[in-house]
Amino acid sequence: MRIVIVGAGQAAASMAARLRHKGHAGEITMIGAEPVAPYQRPPLSKAYLLGQMGLDRLTLRVPDWWHDQRITLRLGEAATAIDPARREVVTDKGRIGYDALALATGAQARRLPAAMGGDLPGVHVIRTLADVDALAPQMQAGRRLIVIGGGYIGLEAAAVARKLNLDVTVIEAAPRILGRVAAAETADMIRALHRAHGVQILEGTGISHITGTDHATGVALTDGRDLPADLIVTGIGVLPETTLAQTAGLMLDNGIATDALGRTSDPAIWAAGDCASFPWAEGRLRLESVGNAIDMAEAVADNILGANQPYHPKPWFWSDQFDAKLQIAGLGVGHDRIVTRPGDGQHGGSVWYFRDSRLIAVDALNDARAYMIGKRLIEAGRSPDPDAVASAPDLKALLA
Known part of the structure; x- marks a missing residue:
């Protein structure tokens, strides 16, 4: 064959x-x-x-x-x-x-329309090796970067840019970052992490167009403001x-x-x-x-090859930003209750998603233990009581 x-x-x-x-x-x-x-x-x-x-x-x-x-x-x-x-x-x-x-x-990668300046030189996306090879030489200390989109790709690019000492602003049109993919509690942790590293985040902020003629020079916002930039990354999904x-x-x-x-x-x-x-x-x-x-x-x-076995996904994801690792198990779609637990450090903790009292997802920032325990529970189809998750001195007890 x-x-x-x-x-x-x-x-x-x-x-x-x-x-x-x-x-x-x-x-x-x-x-x-x-x-x-x-x-x-x-x-x-x-x-x-x-x-x-x-x-x-x-x-x-x-x-x-x-x-x-x-x-x-x-x-x-x-x-x-x-x-x-x-x-x-x-x-x-x-x-x-x-x-x-x-x-x-x-x-x-989704791109902004040409009518909005999405095809101007200086406007980048991150999807392929060629995309990043074109972007990397432009990431020079002291330059002004605007990231359009507060999803994982945009926030990861923002974190790298700050590590390289660029001046970074993230613009998100939705009311908050990570609006489509994470609970507000997770977004709060990620926002605090970025702001602690000097990233400016503008939420609920629309874009009129990218300014410039031969090269992108900034972003015109729908509220009338103009933000100057030396380069722009669009992270608006795929x-x-x-x-x-x-x-x-x-x-x-x-x-x-x-x-x-x-x-x-x-x-x-x-x-x-x-x-x-x-x-x-x-x-x-x-x-x-x-x-x-x-x-x-x-x-x-x-x-x-003839196995004839249905595919059953076991979703897991991760995102590295600065020195923090966000690990995600399950899918939080349709949750009706959130339980949070603090982590050990300043930027960390876990967010537990429940639907009809059933555990469906866990987001863990700098908390590998919470991630691994949550993942094991979800994949085993086991759901601890939400109040027990919130109050347990040791999460390992949830596996008993």
Whole structure:
């Protein structure tokens, strides 16, 4: 069986490795538009941008591994179409036949419209190696950086910039930072952390446009203020990369829609990672995380080989900002109660999410113990009493 994987990120690499590990002896071909071998994305906005991690440590496998595993990497080659009838992927360099096709196309960074100055030189996004290679030389001490968007990517970039002694302002249009992804209590801890390091955070603040003609010079706010800047980073989320799927006539629903096995509306085509949505609870879910990219890709690999096992996600995430680590287990969507516990240090603690008295998620800032205990409880389907979480002298007692 010839298996073709479109994409060359974490999900694609994990899927290819799993296929070989599970004994697939046929052809495996990975098609990636970027000219570099599969690499980790999370360090891009952290250690790599800071200059603490080189490309050799960023890549997921040593070069010889791909050859030894007989996995063909077609890098710097863009997939432009899928021909489902002929079971071929069309690229800018030719056609590649498949028996099973897996789409691990990931996501692309949202950009401000050109009418708002989003395409001006000096306006950056953080998604690919090329994005960060373009941004890093501009991160010079004393320069003024405006970060548009108070999500994890924007806040991570802000933290790196402050470490490099830039003057940093974060602008968030919503009433608070992390509004879509975390409780207000978690946002309060992260806000305090940034302000303690000298980051100015403007919440509930709209943007009219980016100023400048040949180069970005600042941001005009909807309240009439103009903020000067030497460079701008937009961290306003991502969009699942669905172009190939759409033109091939595959069903879309917040990404490429798959069934519980990871199969798309075409029985020969599968999808995994940031680009894919799958059945969850009473609806559908699409997760943007390394954990899901690995777990779903491995599940899909097994199912391509006939395992026929539904994918059950075990969500976990993390974010490094300054010298603090935020670790998240579960999904806090639809929570109706929050319980907080203080941490040991000035910037730390944990936030426990409950829905109908059931523990569904934990955010832990500089509190690895709370994270690990919360994660074990969630994955075991166990829910301690919320009052017990708040008052327990030792969280380990919750596991008893």
